[in-house]
Amino acid sequence: MRQYELTVIFPLEEDLYKAGREHVLADLAHHGAQVEKTEEMGDRDLAYPINKKTRGRYTLYTIKLDPAQLVALERAFKLNNNIIRHLFVKVEE
Secondary structure (H helix, E strand, O other): OEEEEEEEEEOOOHHHHHHHHHHHHHHHHHOOOEEEEEEEEEEEEEEEEEOOEEEEEEEEEEEEEOHHHHHHHHHHHHHOOOOOEEEEEEOOO
């Protein structure tokens, strides 16, 4: 198991945000990830418009995940309409 930081940008709308968070946590659990910490980073401007949206709600997750599950998890996030963008970063120990 490796440690990763996952940053996810959700839409500002409350119902889409809640649905997106639930899907992220369900997908992480389904792929065997252990969520160690969740940090709400608040609403921020996007660097460039994505699907005509200029703001998003950022959330940072610190997780432990088997590297073999990373590709499947990224694919699940790409297919989720309630996620604007996501980024996995491996934490060096």
